[in-house]
Amino acid sequence: MEFKISKELIQELEQLILSKNDLQLGVLLNDLHHADIAEILDELDFDEATYIFKVLDSEKTAEILLELEDDLREKILSRLSPKEIAEELDELETNDAADIIAELSQSKKQEVISELLDVEHAKDIVDLLRYKEDTAGGIMHKELVKVYENWNVLTCIKEMRIQAENISRVHSIYVVDEEDRLLGRLSLKDLLTTSAKTPISEVYIKKLNSVRVDAEDVEVARIMQKYDLEAIPVIDELGRLVGRITIDDIVDVIKDEADQDYQLAAGITQDVEAGDSILELTKARLPWLLIGMVIEIIASFVLKSNESAFQKYSTLIIFVPLLSATAGNIGVQASAIVVQGLANGSLKEFSRDYFSKEIAVAMISGTIISLMLLGYHTFMYGQFKVGLAISISMVVVILFAATLGTLVPLFLNKNKIDPAIATGPFVSTTNDVFGIILYFWIAQMILGF
Amino acid sequence: MEFKISKELIQELEQLILSKNDLQLGVLLNDLHHADIAEILDELDFDEATYIFKVLDSEKTAEILLELEDDLREKILSRLSPKEIAEELDELETNDAADIIAELSQSKKQEVISELLDVEHAKDIVDLLRYKEDTAGGIMHKELVKVYENWNVLTCIKEMRIQAENISRVHSIYVVDEEDRLLGRLSLKDLLTTSAKTPISEVYIKKLNSVRVDAEDVEVARIMQKYDLEAIPVIDELGRLVGRITIDDIVDVIKDEADQDYQLAAGITQDVEAGDSILELTKARLPWLLIGMVIEIIASFVLKSNESAFQKYSTLIIFVPLLSATAGNIGVQASAIVVQGLANGSLKEFSRDYFSKEIAVAMISGTIISLMLLGYHTFMYGQFKVGLAISISMVVVILFAATLGTLVPLFLNKNKIDPAIATGPFVSTTNDVFGIILYFWIAQMILGF
CATH class of the missing domain: 1.25.60.10 (MgtE N-terminal domain-like)
Structure with missing residues (x-):
């Protein structure tokens, strides 16, 4: 086919x-x-x-x-x-x-x-x-079928045939007044089923969604999806009909938005694809690698200053990768759910209910992971007290990462920055470093080195 | 509004x-x-x-x-x-x-x-x-307007008015033979501009995209986007018209697919959202955390067995978080570009051209990062040879992570597994562990511990 x-x-x-x-x-x-x-x-x-x-x-x-x-x-x-x-x-x-x-x-x-x-x-x-x-203006077409409210169905059909020549898909016929101000719409189906002499003003539907020409494209996408629209008229500041956006334009907006979120989550700054040049690909990727590097330099300080501790308790250092990976993973999970909640409108701002739920999830996951780790550490290396210190640190680090993972995207969103950045390398490496700091701090309190 | x-x-x-x-x-x-x-x-x-x-x-x-x-x-x-x-x-x-x-x-x-x-x-x-x-069958509607090729335009308009009663959007009128086999389509616009007695067989358009009822929904989405279709007819094994898919159904498919990729990348297995229960959220997230944990246990072995090395060369251990983060980041970047390439069709299978390009990007990024690291290490801790060992390891680890990041999604895709998993915690923690193994192995060769 x-x-x-x-x-x-x-x-x-x-x-x-x-x-x-x-x-x-x-x-x-x-x-x-x-x-x-x-x-x-x-x-x-x-x-x-x-x-x-x-x-x-x-x-x-x-x-x-x-x-x-x-x-x-x-x-x-x-x-x-x-x-x-x-x-x-x-x-x-x-x-x-x-x-x-x-x-x-x-x-x-x-x-x-x-x-x-x-x-x-x-x-x-x-x-x-x-x-x-x-913006709506940036994605709209000028091609549309419009009729004046003082016409009748016959004039309308005649005019429509002329206008529709250049338009691949008619969808709706928009009704305007003499000043081109949008009044409502007619469907092709209605035209087919109404007698020729009926005035348009009697048959058109007055209720109609429209968007302002300066509305954001993602906002237009949201409205069209919510109300299941195949086309939406675009009006200017004075309410005059200036264009039309169809659902296929919106498909592109949705895909671009999703691609961008996915790329941000993967630590890619610009919109690149497999076909781009080595230079373009490097330019889109190197900045995040360097930011990650600078943040992890801090981790090297923390480890350096705790050198004596892990020379005394050697198992302390060998679980650092496990600790950072877990902190990174849970932070990214927490952020991803917030980012999607913000995108589909089910989360709008900080919600105590949602935050408590996230903390509960982190608490349950943290407890399970820590108990397993405690069992493993005791079995492999004995030293129950060291294992306990590691496990308790783990719970705290997980709770911290979940908190940061939840709050950062909300904060970014409030400051008009794409919250998807929070699921990328910046937050996961930050979580890494805070995790390592907390880990040694708690271990120190328990083991007293 | x-x-x-x-x-x-x-x-x-x-x-x-x-x-x-x-x-x-x-x-x-x-x-x-x-x-x-x-x-x-x-x-x-x-x-x-x-x-x-x-x-x-x-x-x-x-x-x-x-x-x-x-x-x-x-x-x-x-x-x-x-x-x-x-x-x-x-x-x-x-x-x-x-x-x-x-x-x-x-x-x-x-x-x-x-x-x-x-x-x-x-x-x-x-x-x-x-x-x-x-599948196409799972997302199609039964509602559609169909006419028989042996009708004329007038019968067609009459029948259409009846059929269209229950259909919110007509889009296309499908033309079938007596056995209900799909032959082609008519547009509403054509009907409006053709004389009433013309037989349908003379006016309908024979060229028409259609999909089989068992086609995958993402495949239907791809075809509808590629050919910019607002509706596509669905046929069964015998070519009979059984349903129709409209672009608004496809918008949902595209969004679900994008959401799922994003969630996989964030280490969330099931389709969950902010409104779900604590249990559902934990069930979707804990498995990846545990998988990450098991993989990082291997890292703890590697560190344990290299204990004497980093007791001798203490700066070796303090750059482990930097090394794993960089390996993880570049691996995820590499995977994300492949995943998107597979999704939009610009990559189909292993391509030597693309792979060389990826290796070049990794080589450039790796060299820049390693030289900076070498400079930093020499400035902070002296010990040029140790710094050199760390830096060379870094380049190798980055190249390895880029290779794994490129190949894993291609491998998953070939085996009909969603390649987006490759941008999630599984591959980044695996990269972590391989990175640490390579790191100590190369350092050992250079420093001879």
């Missing part, structure tokens, strides 16, 4: 490119979906990809451009003249076109815009460029 | 429940969206929530049921008779109804099904219960 790239296909294409057999290339590729062609181009080398790109017509290549990996798109765009880029953009929906323009250099941007043929389209694109990427 | 729960509203509702003022409760709540009412019920205590639930009519409560948090839904369902539950389910779409039935006990399931009034609806629901949760 679904297209699959084969080695044979790639080889055949390479042969055809070599022999400049444009006709056969067209036959092979024109029936494929643009997303599949993009996948093929990603597999070919750059010159081959560019060759194919120039063979296909702009209706197809415009869509392909959107699906390519960033690197290849950038390279191909660099080979096209402003006029050629403008031809591609004329085929695209406004927000897709705006996204591509936004990637261009400032000077090329202007040239491309001045080459756009469709003036209305160009105006819409320029309009969209004004909005910040992560 | 959007509804916000206020303390005043909650207090007012509690007052009205106390004085059994059902009329006023209805006035306050009937205008709210079911997702908002669900949010309110989650804030109230169980008896109050049940009271409100019984005051509202079943058209509304059925939708509310879907939006409630799992715990509250389970409790409320336990208070309802099979007949009452069946009344709720009669209001719901087939897959939502099937999801709720699936949560009931085996005996209650049968009773509820036998109480369903609409026989067709009941048949569809029972049909859906056969499919596994994480």
Whole structure:
């Protein structure tokens, strides 16, 4: 059912490119979906990809451009003249076109815009460029179907046919007043079942969710998911209808957000992927490694200053890795649950109920782990009192890590920092160090070294 | 624009429940969206929530049921008779109804099904219960609009009006043959612009993506995203149209998948959230803590057997936390990039190119970190040779961790295990232990203890 790239296909294409057999290339590729062609181009080398790109017509290549990996798109765009880029953009929906323009250099941007043929389209694109990427304005389309409340169903259907020409999915028909202020909506289904002369003002639905153009994209995603919407109109400060966001745009927002959280949790600062360059990958990863290093330097001080203690009680030092790993793990677990709670709205701020629950979980886990450790230590090394000191420290460290793990993401969130950072290396190494400090401190109190 | 729960509203509702003022409760709540009412019920205590639930009519409560948090839904369902539950389910779409039935006990399931009034609806629901949760069959709806190829546009519009009654979003009209085998689709827009007598066979689009009923849900999500689809028809082994999946179902699949990856990365085995009980939270978290503990016990052996070495070269031991943290961090980073590459399809299997790149990143990061460490050690503690041993070990450990971090998720993926486990505590603690073993082994070779 679904297209699959084969080695044979790639080889055949390479042969055809070599022999400049444009006709056969067209036959092979024109029936494929643009997303599949993009996948093929990603597999070919750059010159081959560019060759194919120039063979296909702009209706197809415009869509392909959107699906390519960033690197290849950038390279191909660099080979096209402003006029050629403008031809591609004329085929695209406004927000897709705006996204591509936004990637261009400032000077090329202007040239491309001045080459756009469709003036209305160009105006819409320029309009969209004004909005910040992560706002409703940054993800909305200009394409939508709108009708005036003083029309009747017949005028409406006629006008709609014209407007819908350029729109792949109609979803809702928005009803506005003479000032373009959003009043409500009509569904296609309603139009099909209402008599032609009925005035729109009598049939439209007045209740309608909308978002302001400056709303955050993740907020829009939350609202659309909560109310199960497939499209939401976007209004400006004066309540005028300026655009529309559809659920497929939101799918991207949700995925990006999830990817970013996952990357933060893994200690990767920038949005990188397997295809990026060594330099980009290093730049995204080295900072967290260095931060971890600096924090763990503190741990080396703590160990150094407790040297005499673990020379006397040698088992004290050998359980340090176990202690830090456990502290790190429980801290990250605690943070992850808070981060997801904040994301899905089930946690909003510090809650005494939730905190008590977390402490109870940590207490139970800590007790089980410590008793096992005490048993193991006594069995292996005798020295019950040392084992007891280690085990009690363990419980305290676990409680501390759970507390830090719960509070840090709440604190970050309150200060408008992405709380997912708390599940990354920064907090787990911090937990490490505090854990080691607490460990020796408690051991010292019990063993009196 | 959007509804916000206020303390005043909650207090007012509690007052009205106390004085059994059902009329006023209805006035306050009937205008709210079911997702908002669900949010309110989650804030109230169980008896109050049940009271409100019984005051509202079943058209509304059925939708509310879907939006409630799992715990509250389970409790409320336990208070309802099979007949009452069946009344709720009669209001719901087939897959939502099937999801709720699936949560009931085996005996209650049968009773509820036998109480369903609409026989067709009941048949569809029972049909859906056969499919596994994480397949196309498990997430599809039975609700769809289908027409036969031998109809004309007029019959089609008439039939559609009847079928569309029960469907909130039409998207596509599917065209089938007499055996119900899927042939293609019609868009609403096409219907609006074609003359009434045209036979369907002349206007429908034959090219159409579809998925088999046993396809994995994440695979369906991938296809729908790749081809930017808002709905996809589901066919059985014989090519017969059996259901439809819409993009809002896919949003849930994507979110669940992302949440699960994030939780695995944080060392949480089951799908838990902030609202779950202490027992559930502990059950999801303790296993990974214990696994981490067992692995770190190995580290304690390694340290124990190298006791004499770090009694001689004391700085050897104090950098162990730094070494393990760095190994853990770089391993998790490496795994996270592979996991995301596998998820978005940019990595499919072991790739020499990608692996070389990862090793280069690790080599650069490792060299920078080791040189800094060597400088620091020499400055703080003198003993250049010991510092050199520590630094060289560090580079090797980092390379090893990057290798393990890259290979483990690829291996897991090949063996059909979720590769996100690799970014969790299991691999980072394993990296810890291997790191410590390598560290002392290399130090021994250089320092000769």
